[in-house]
Each structure stands twice: as C-alpha cells, then as structure tokens.
Amino acid sequence: MNTDKLKQPDAPLAFPERRFIGVSMKRREDPSMLRGGAKYVADLDVPGTLDVAFVRSEVAHATIRNIDVDSALAVPGVVAVYTAADLDSVQPLVDFLPEGSIKTPRLPLATDRVRYVGEPIVAVVAENRYIAEDAAQLVVVDYDELPAVTSIADATANGATLVQDHVPSNTWFTQLRTFGPVEQSFARAAKSYSKTLHIQRHLAVPLECRAILAQVDPVNGDLTCWMSNQMPYGVRFLLSMALRLPEGRIRVVAPAVGGSFGQKDFAQPEDIVVAFIALRLAKPIRWIEDRVENLKSAPHAKEMDVTLEIGVTDEGRITAMRGSFTSDTGAFVYHFVGGQVDTQYAAHSVIGPYDVPAYEYESAGVLTNKPHSSAVRGVGFTAANTIRELLLDEIARDLAIDPLELRRKNMLAGEPVTTIAGANYDGGTYKESLDLAAEMLHSGPSRVPDGKLRGVGFGPFIEMNSIGRRAGQQGGLEAPSYDNFEIRLDLAGQFTVGVGTSSHGQGHHTSFAQMAADALGVDIAEVTIVDSDTSRSPWGMGSFASRSAVFASGGVLRAAAQLKAKLFQLAAALMEIDPTQVPLELRSGEVGVKGAPGGIPLADLAQAALFGPGRDILDDPNLVGRAFYDAEPTYSNGCIAVEVAVDPDTFEVEIVRAVAVEDCGTILNPKIVDGQVLGGFVAGIGAALLESYLFGEDGQPLTTTFLDYLVPVASDSPGLEIAHLVTPSPTNELGVKGTAEGSSIGTPGAILCAIADALAPLGVKIEKLPYRPSDAFSSAGRFSA
Secondary structure (H helix, E strand, O other): OOHHHOOOOOOOOOOOOOOOOOOOOOOOOHHHHHOOOOOOHHHOOOOOOEEEEEEEOOOOOEEEEEEEOHHHHOOOOEEEEEOHHHHOOOOOEOOOOOOOOOOOOEOOOOOOEEOOOOOEEEEEEEOOHHHHHHHHOOOEEEEEEOOOOOOHHHHHOOOOOOOOOOOHHHEEEEEEEEEOOHHHHHHOOOEEEEEEEEEOOEOOOOOOOOEEEEEEOOOOOOEEEEEOOOOHHHHHHHHHHHHOOOHHHEEEEOOOOOOOOOOOOOOOHHHHHHHHHHHHHOOOEEEEOOHHHHHHHOOEEOOEEEEEEEEEOOOOOEEEEEEEEEEEOOOOOOOOOOOHHHHHHHHHHOOOOEOOOOEEEEEEEEOOOOOOEOOOOOHHHHHHHHHHHHHHHHHHHHHOOOHHHHHHHHEOOOOOEEOOOOOEEOOOOHHHHHHHHHHHHHOOOOOOOOOOEEEEEEEEEEEEEOOOHHHHHHOOOOOOOOEEEEEEEOOOOOEEEEEOOOOOOOOHHHHHHHHHHHHHOOOHHHEEEEOOEOOOOOOOOOOOOOOHHHHHHHHHHHHHHHHHHHHHHHHHHHHOOOOOOOOEEEEOOEEEEOOOOOOEEHHHHHHHHHHOOHHHHOOOOOOEEEEEEOOOOEEEEEEEEEEEEEOOOOOOEEEEEEEEEEEOEOOOOHHHHHHHHHHHHHHHHHHHHHOOOOEOOOOOEOOOOOOOOOOOOHHHOOOOEEEEOOOOOOOOOOOEOOOOOHHHHHHHHHHHHHHHHHHHHHOOOOOEOOOOHHHHHHHOOOOOO
16 A cells, blocks of 8 residues: 555635634533543443453463362352353454564463463453452462563573563564664764663553443344443454454443543453453443552553663764663563553654764563553653653763753754654754743742752653654554544534544543634534544544644544535525625624624524535535544653752652643643643652552562552642743644643653752762662662662
C-alpha cells in the first residue's frame, strides 16, 4: 500500500468567530460525578448477572502439574469453573508488533506454565463475587517451580532461564540506528560524559480498577461489553480476533471511567475470559478488579535501564549523543504498546529541545517473570528527559558553566525544524519557556528554611503528541491510526457530534463542544458529544498519547464544513437565492443571510431535508457531515522548575516551590489545560520520589498494598504556579497541540536535578529512580548500602 496517497481532503475550514475556544468553561462532565450520578461498570445493574473471580499464580515461574477444581465446583452458588482447556476455541492474544520482533502470543488463562505472580489460571463463576472468591480459594494448583528471572541483567546473562522458550537470551527486540556522523562528532568533542540510570517499575493506579460486564442478546446472540477502557474500537477488534466473532456482532461501551493513564488501553486476558464465558453461558458476566489484583496483575510500565553519552566542546556545545535503552517488558509482549513504547519513545525523544548534530541509539526489549508492560502517562519520554537533564547538569558543574546558560546555548530556535533523528518539530518556545520558568522560580526570596540545603532544578521538555501513523513513524514506533468524526443535525435542530476518541477524565465533552460550536457557528448548548460506544460513535483509535485534541480539531472541523455545505445548499434552494451571490451563515438556531436578521430554523431545515423538498435538492437528505482525519504530529513544549530543601542530616527532601510553563499551541479551555498540567506535575512527584514496584529474587511482588507502593498525596505538592506561552501548530487549522503528559515528562528531571544540585557539594549523584535518602547516603560515602 502506498501510504503517500493518504492525504487530507481540502475543505473550507473557517470560523464565524471564536466565541468558545479559549474560554475557561466549567466541565459538563462534573455535575453527574459530583452528585454521584455517573455510572461506572460496577454501578451497572443487569438482572441475572454472575460474577467471576480468578485463581492466579502464586509463584513467578513454574510448570503446572495439575489443577484440581472439584472442591470449588461443589460450593453452593458456583455455576461453572473454567481452565485453559475449556477455552479451546479462543485464539491467542497477539497484535501489531514491529518488524523484527519476536512475538509472544498468550492465551488468556495459563496452560502448562505460569510466568509471573498473579497470572490468571482459573476463572470461577458464581452467583456473586463473595461465593466466587471463596470457591477460588479451594482450587488447588500443583506447581513445579522454575528459576525466576527478575531483572534485565539476570535475563540477559549467559545461561539465563528462558521466560519464553522461543525467545533467545530473553530478548525479543533489538534495534541500532545511527543519525549523522556520530564517531566523527564524538572525536571532535573536547570531552565526553556518560550516565546510567535505572528507571523504576511504575503502576498506573487508576481510581477505578479494571472492569468488564459482558452480556449476550438472547434474540440475536450479539455480545455487548461494558468496560473501563480507553479504546473501545481497539478492544472490539481484539475481542473479535480472540473469540472468532465478527466485529459487527460485538458492541463495546466505555461508561464513566475512573482514570486509565494507559493501563486500560487494550483488551486484557481477563476481558477475553469474561466475554467468552458470557457467550458460553448466555448469561451476563461481570468482573470487577480489586485493588490487590490491580497492583499485582494489571499491566506495569516504564522499567528501563538507560545509558546516555554526550560529547561537548570546551564551551559546552553538544557535538553528539549516544544512548542505550533496554526495557523490562515482563513475561509477554502481545500488542504494539506492550513493551516497545517505552524503549522506542525514549530512544527517539532524548534529543529533546536541543540542537544535536549526530545521534546513535541501541534499544532492546527483554522478558522477565513479571506482569506484562503497557503504556503509562509519559511513557519513554519521562526516562529520556530525566537522564538528559541530569547529565546536562553534571556537565555544567564539571565545566563550571551555569546550567541555564549551558541549556540556552544548545537549545533549538523556535521555528519548525527537523531533528537529526527525523522528528518534525512544529515550532515552540524552548528558550522562552526556560527563561520564564527561571524568572518565576527566582522571583521573591528563597523558601528553603535555615539549616537545609537548597537546590534548584529545571526540566525543559518537548512532548510528541497526536500519536497516529505519521507521528508513530517519527517516534520510532509505527502506530495505527484510523479516526473518524461526524456531526448530525436532528429533527429538533440540535447537533450531535460523534467522535472516535474516548474520554476518561480529560473533559472532551466540554472542550470538543466548544470546538464544534465555533466550527458550526452555533451556541454550545446546541451541541452534544457522543463517544466511547461502538454502536453510537464513529470508528476511532480512542484516546492515548495526548492525541485527542489534535485529531478532533481536524476531524470535527471537516465534518462541520461538510454539514454546513449541505445546510447552505438546502437553505439557498428554499430561499430561492444564489449562495454565491448572497452569502449564508449558520448561527444559533437557524441558517440565514449573512448580516441580515431572520432565517430558516434548523428544525425546519432538518424536517425539510427528510420529509420535504430537501429530498430533491440534496444528493443525500441525511443532514450529517463525516470526516476521516490522520493528524500530522505536533510537539508541545515547556519547562518545569522546582526549588527543594534537603535535610543535611537525613537527606530527606521537601519541594518548597514549583512552577510550570506550558506551550500547547492554541488553548481550547484554559481551566482544563491547567488541570492537566497540575495532574502531570503530581504524577511526576510520584515518579521522582515515591513510586516503585519491587520484586524479590524469587519473583514475588513486594509492593502489593499502598503501604508499600507509595503514591503522591496533596501534602506532597507545594502547589504549582502555571504560565502559558502559545505557539500555534502550523500542522492543523486550529493550531492545537496535545498537553496531557508534558508536565509528567518534565517534572521528575526537574526534581532530581534540584536534589542533585543541593547535594552536589557532598558528591552525591543520582543513579536510579525514585530518589531515596538511603541511596544518597551511600553515594555520599556515609555508609555502604
């Protein structure tokens, strides 16, 4: 297929005026949530629903000798018990993976071998969850344990136990790429600096855990799945493949979703099992994941070993970069974001906002006896940004150059440019964001108490967003993209906007309505957004990687232009005027002559189209505009700056001040953008100081409660001062860019740079995330860890 032919259609995209775009409107979604009216999967009441509980592996690696389910079947209220042998018609989960990858398809229940603690083995179906849980405890699994592989080093060592027998050295993917004259550029460097950093294993920690309720229509046998998910159409596709059921017979609905952050992006093994059981029993089947299951068994993310080398001149000019990025992807890799998303996006984004003449990277994905990986907010960008900024500070200290000046002299100018690695930056405020963040941070006296060590750190970032086919190519990871949008005028004169994205907290029903109302020229009250339902919304890839605003801006504008053209054609015929001589406009409630009072009510136009002369005037009397849109990539930028106080005796850290400068192009709703920036900043605190999922040498998880896996709370944040700069993207008509992840990308580096700044006189260097005072003690030579 020649993808060069996939160009966007030309369309008359113009706004009567921007009355709603850029306004901090209250979110439409909030009242129902605040009043308890929002319906999550667990709130759905379908008569006759049966509940599922899973028996999960208690060991990290073992062959299964036998599974005894007789005692569980004997429990009153138990309806059925399923093992992998009962799912003989289910196809293994496997999706798009890059060329050169070794695929590791998986069945939704373990067969003869388990590969991580928490892997589902048996599904117990009962009249309620209490009975199912009790019965599940009676299932006896006889294991023959195998050595567990729990780190990248162990996995790739000579003679290492293989997690998957067909994956040599436990390495399912490797890539080496060179951009520019790397060896010559390092040769002309006065000095080269290198740093290695271990990025810890993260969890998404959504407020609502994973959930699915599957029901089969008793008349036609069609399957409906209500799921806490961010990609309804993608999930429908995977359900279809696994269950051998045509997509047209599957409906996937994402009701209210209590957070996702990437963890709920694709169909998971439990989803396949629940859907299969619903089809087999012809009963509504429900699984609501509890918190222990989520911590132990849901997809993890971000664990990676990173090494970065930078060559510089005596003046601190970067001559070349070289990076190594190896991801611990867990026991399986079966979809395209599963393991490669972290390592590839880290490898391609480490250049950041800097002018790098030559660059080379080596990336790899490695299997271990841990839960499989998925995307979590910030993916590989966070690791790349953190190691780069830490190393730049170390270079500045060694060369006795002000760290801000070192950054300024190496930063790209703000105009659009193609980096050495082939990323088409669409323009930004790289130096301006850094300078404004510094100005804001240094305004007023220091807030560090007497007796504490003061440190300041900066995290300039570029966030690649609007992930689709084109952006995926520039990020080193081919990503599918097939996003559709439609706007329909109903007989009451109201507009319904169907979008292929999926809202799970981002405020799409508000910001997209602002966009559609301006595109149409009507009042926002006349616009309703429909998404997250494969029977009501058009086909789309869902919401992930800060893509939704950019895709919606292009798709909604094109659909609006198409619908307006139909309305103008119909109205002109009814008015008996020539629209080329007498311009028309769509305004609140009607279509009329531009600048003149009165017009034809929209309800009358809709009725005329379907029941009146419109059927002879229009080729298609349905008043609907449809558009497909594949966005060009956009690149937000900004800078996080923090001031920290470090106790010189305990090395404990307090963030005493933080500022964020964000440039996401045209701002749709400032209040929503500020919420995204603040949320990303708090997530960055967790990444820098708190969150880390740990395993013992036997592969047993050590952080299975919130007593052990620490997440940031309100008292961990000093508050955030936010400023905005605006560089409209030239790649789309509205000039919008994504903004969901920028602050989460820049914050960990800023915090860790500030800590390193405070502790530099003591010789402390940061070598792994999150920062622990005990590691600082060891680095300072106060004791050996």
